[in-house]
Amino acid sequence: MDNYRREMNSTKNFDNNEEKSHEKLPYIERLKRKLQLLDYPILIIMTILIIISLIMVFSSTMYLSEDGISAPDPFGYMMTQFFAVIVGFVGIIVMISVNYKMYRNIIFLNSVMTVLIGFLFLLIFRGVIGGGAQSWFSLGFASFQPSELVKLLSVLVLARLLENQQREVILAYEEFSDKTSKYSILLLSASIILILFQPDLGMVILIVGTLFIMMVQQNLSFKINLAMYSGAFIAVIGVNIFSRLASDWLVSVDSYQINRLGSFSNPFKYPQHDGYQLISGYLAFSRGGWLGLGIGQGETKRYSLPAGHTDFILANIGEETGLIGIALILGLLFSLIFMIYRWAVMSKSHFRRNVLFGMATMLLIQSFINIGGVAGIIPLTGVTLPFISYGGSSMLISIMAIAVVQVMIIEEKKQVIIIQAETEKNLNDAMLNEDGFYKRDHGLKLVHSRKQEK
Numbered sequence: 001m002d003n004y005r006r007e008m009n010s011t012k013n014f015d016n017n018e019e020k021s022h023e024k025l026p027y028i029e030r031l032k033r034k035l036q037l038l039d040y041p042i043l044i045i046m047t048i049l050i051i052i053s054l055i056m057v058f059s060s061t062m063y064l065s066e067d068g069i070s071a072p073d074p075f076g077y078m079m080t081q082f083f084a085v086i087v088g089f090v091g092i093i094v095m096i097s098v099n100y101k102m103y104r105n106i107i108f109l110n111s112v113m114t115v116l117i118g119f120l121f122l123l124i125f126r127g128v129i130g131g132g133a134q135s136w137f138s139l140g141f142a143s144f145q146p147s148e149l150v151k152l153l154s155v156l157v158l159a160r161l162l163e164n165q166q167r168e169v170i171l172a173y174e175e176f177s178d179k180t181s182k183y184s185i186l187l188l189s190a191s192i193i194l195i196l197f198q199p200d201l202g203m204v205i206l207i208v209g210t211l212f213i214m215m216v217q218q219n220l221s222f223k224i225n226l227a228m229y230s231g232a233f234i235a236v237i238g239v240n241i242f243s244r245l246a247s248d249w250l251v252s253v254d255s256y257q258i259n260r261l262g263s264f265s266n267p268f269k270y271p272q273h274d275g276y277q278l279i280s281g282y283l284a285f286s287r288g289g290w291l292g293l294g295i296g297q298g299e300t301k302r303y304s305l306p307a308g309h310t311d312f313i314l315a316n317i318g319e320e321t322g323l324i325g326i327a328l329i330l331g332l333l334f335s336l337i338f339m340i341y342r343w344a345v346m347s348k349s350h351f352r353r354n355v356l357f358g359m360a361t362m363l364l365i366q367s368f369i370n371i372g373g374v375a376g377i378i379p380l381t382g383v384t385l386p387f388i389s390y391g392g393s394s395m396l397i398s399i400m401a402i403a404v405v406q407v408m409i410i411e412e413k414k415q416v417i418i419i420q421a422e423t424e425k426n427l428n429d430a431m432l433n434e435d436g437f438y439k440r441d442h443g444l445k446l447v448h449s450r451k452q453e454k
Contacts, residue, residue: 027097034096036299037410047386050085052329057081057390059296060309060316069070072212077309077390080142081186084224084392088209088399095403100411103404104351106180113153113187119146120194131307131382133200133217136393143427147195147203151210152397152404153363154191157184158211159222159354162218201257202369202381210362240265243379257381264379280305281315292322307427309390311382314374329388330371337364340405348415359401 061077127134136143196204216228243265250262259274267275284300298319301308308316319324337360344356363386370385372378384394
C-alpha cells in the first residue's frame with residue numbers, strides 16, 4: 001500500500017515537473033525525449049516483419065486484379081499495404097505524444113468505445129460484406145474494419161477495470177465508481193454481441209480469448225481459476241467433437257462460418273467445396289519443402305489458393321520459402337511477443353502490466369488462430385497473421401498495438417528514473433554541467449533543464 005502511494009506521488013511529481021519544463025520546450029524537443037526511451041529492439045523486429053509482409057503480399061498478388069475485372073496490377077495490393085504501414089508509423093508518433101494519463105482515463109476510453117459501438121451498429125445498414133461477414137466500411141480508396149479497433153481498445157478498458165479492483169488502488173482512493181465499471185462492462189459486452197451478429201466469429205474468439213486470459217492472470221481464487229480453465233477446455237473439446245460428428249449437417253447449413261466449422265476436421269471429405277481452401281494450403285506446404293521454390297515462383301497461389309495473401313499467406317510463404325522461411329518469420333513474431341511479455345513481468349504498475357500482458361496475449365492468440373486454421377488444427381475463422389497478412393485495418397491496428405506497448409514502456413522507464421532519484425534522496429540532485437543544465441544519465445539519456453538564473 002505504501003509502495004503504491006509512493007509510486008503514484010512520485011509519478012505525479014515527476015509528471016508535473018516534466019509538464020512545467022515541457023511548456024518551455026518545442027514539440028520536437030519533447031518528442032525527442034520520448035523517442036530516446038523507446039524499446040528499439042521491438043520496433044526493429046516489427047519493421048523486419050512488415051518488410052517481409054510487403055514482399056510476400058507482392059508475391060502473392062502479382063497475378064490478382066484488385067476488382068476482379070481489370071488486368072492484374074502487380075503492385076496494387078502491395079501499395080495499399082504500404083499506405084497502411086505509413087499511416088501506422090505516423091500513428092506511433094501521435095500516440096507516444098499523447099499524455100499517458102489519457103490511456104488510464106476510463107471516461108475517455110468509454111467515450112471512444114461508445115463511438116465504436118455506434119459504428120458497429122451502423123455496419124448493419126451500411127457495411128460491406130467480405131469473407132462472409134459484414135464487417136467493413138467502404139471509404140472508396142480503402143476499407144476499414146471497426147472491430148479491429150475494438151479489440152485494441154478492449155484491452156485498455158479491461159486493463160483499467162482490473163486495476164480498479166486492486167486493493168492498493170482502492171485504499172489509495174484512485175478507483176472510480178461502480179456505475180462507471182458497469183458501463184464499461186456493458187460496452188465490452190455490446191461490442192462483442194454486435195461483432196458476433198456480423199457475423200465475425202474469428203474476431204469474437206480473439207477478443208473474448210484475450211479478455212479471458214487477462215482476467216485469469218489476475219490474483220483470483222483457485223476455484224475461480226479452475227472453473228474458468230475447465231470451462232475453456234470443455235468448450236474446445238466439445239466444439240471439436242461436435243464438428244466431427246455433425247460435419248455433414250454443418251456443411252449443409254446456409255452459413256459461411258458454420259460451413260468452415262464442419263469442414264476443418266476432414267477437409268478431404270469436401271474437396272470441391274468447404275475443404276478446398278485447406279487442401280490447397282496443404283498442397284502449397286508440400287511443394288515448398290525445406291527451402292521453398294523461391295519468392296514469386298509459387299504456383300498454388302496462381303491457380304488454386306483462395307485468400308493466399310490474407311488468411312492463407314503462410315501457405316504461400318511455405319511454398320516459396322519453405323519450412324526454413326516459416327520458422328524464421330514465426331521466430332521473429334514470437335520473439336516480439338516474448339519481449340512484450342517480459343516488459344509485462346517487469347512492470348511496476350498494475351495498469352501497465354495488464355496492458356502489456358493484454359497486447360502480447362492478443363498478438364499471440366491472433367497468431368495461433370491463423371496458424372491453427374491454416375494447419376487444420378482449428379476451424380478457419382478469417383483471422384489474419386499479425387504484421388504479415390494483407391489487410392490495411394489489420395496492419396494498422398497491429399502497429400498501433402505496438403505503439404501502445406511503447407507508451408507503457410516509456411512510462412516504465414520514467415519510473416526507473418524516479419526510483420534512481422529516490423535512492424539518492426532528491427530528484428534534483430543531479431550533475432550540473434558548465435552550460436547550466438541538470439543532467440541525469442542512467443543509460444536513459446533523459447535531460448532536465450533548470451530555471452534560468454535571474
